[in-house]
Amino acid sequence: MDETFQNVHRYQKITEKIKSLINSGKLKPGERVPSVEEIKDTYNVSHITAMRVFKDLSCEGLIHLIRGKGYFVSDSKRSSVNKKCIGAMLRTSRMYTYFDNFLNDMNAGIHRECLCNGYDILYPHAVISISESELFMDKNASEEIIRAAVNTEEKVDGFIFDGCVPDDVIEKILEKVSKPIVIVDRKSKLPVDSVYSDNTKVTKATAEMTIKMGYEHFIVLRSCNHKASIKERVSAFLETLNSAKISKSNIHIIEGSNIKHWDIIFQELIEIRKSLPEKARILLFAPTESTARYFCDKFPEYNITPGKDLGILSYEGKSFAYYKEPELTTIKIDPDKMGRKAVNVLIDRISGKNQGKVSEHVVEVNLSMGKTI
DSSP states (O other): OOHHHHHHHHHHHHHHHHHHHHHTTSSOTTOBOOOHHHHHHHHTOOHHHHHHHHHHHHHTTSEEEETTTEEEEOOHHHHSOSSOEEEEEOOOOOOOOSSOOHHHHHHHHHHHHHHHTTOEEEOOTTHHHHHHTSSOOOHHHHHHHHHHHHHHGGGOSEEEEETTSOHHHHHHHHHHOOSOEEEESSOOSSSSEEEEEOHHHHHHHHHHHHHHTTOOEEEEEEOOOOOHHHHHHHHHHHHHHHHTTOOGGGEEEEEOTTTSOHHHHHHHHHHHHHHSOTTOOEEEEESSHHHHHHHHHHGGGGTOOBTTTBEEEEEEETTGGGSSSSOOEEEEEOHHHHHHHHHHHHHHHHHTSOOSOOOEEEEOOEEEOOSOO
């Protein structure tokens, strides 16, 4: 068995063992729990594995650290939800860059709106699994997310789930959890509220515009990401091309754009361009601004001028498309607004203000004409 999976299995077993001691009353509030060194010696695990146990138990409010003394069982009043609290089942924020801050701004919007409304935020340990499973969510990650939601339910008033968590996982959580749930950055077929941007309508309208502008060949980057919003963008664009009777030979799809190195994708793009007539009008559709921004920076090395020799259309959050020349032509989304809206929808559910049927809340998007088409 792979060592990583052995460590995960051990970590889960140790965590559940200590939980059972706390829940059964064998470890009482105020009592010290075994130290990191004791866990390492007793279960023959690494320091990292032992620390993960303590981190998970701390996140769930079962234990707390007293510096210089160790970890102690939290009082039931302390670990229960006295203050208003929202469980954030979200990917963790990343380092800020000039071109890709969609996730950071969405999380920031959620955080600010929670604070403005007097809500604490609890990030269960499973957010690591969500972040690591952005491309593919395997069985282990799914089970950890479900387990974290169940274990966290008593400590929160409701949950906000990242759009990267698929419906089949959330459906299993709904069978075990009764607190309200809102999904952010995608719509859902489940009986939960969702907040997302209208990818389809604006993408189709923009695709129609590029056809009217005389673009003949279309290079489309298609990822294998399970994130619904990205799939919707690509599907809507391709559907519009097909409806407009654009020849299939004029539609060039580069697959796996989110798992290949950007240099490899770029070389595929260059080869496609070389195969086309010299004066052909070509449009590149990149469903994420980070990829489009990379290509804009790379094209001059091949004497290609974006907007003149090849058009580029992308999506972006806020105004990051304008930080460097040329300005990208983008379908603009406000991730901060989306995050804040998700919190407000959830609070309305928690407070009982909204007791009606679950609904979809669409955050407006619009086309911003830059210099790349």
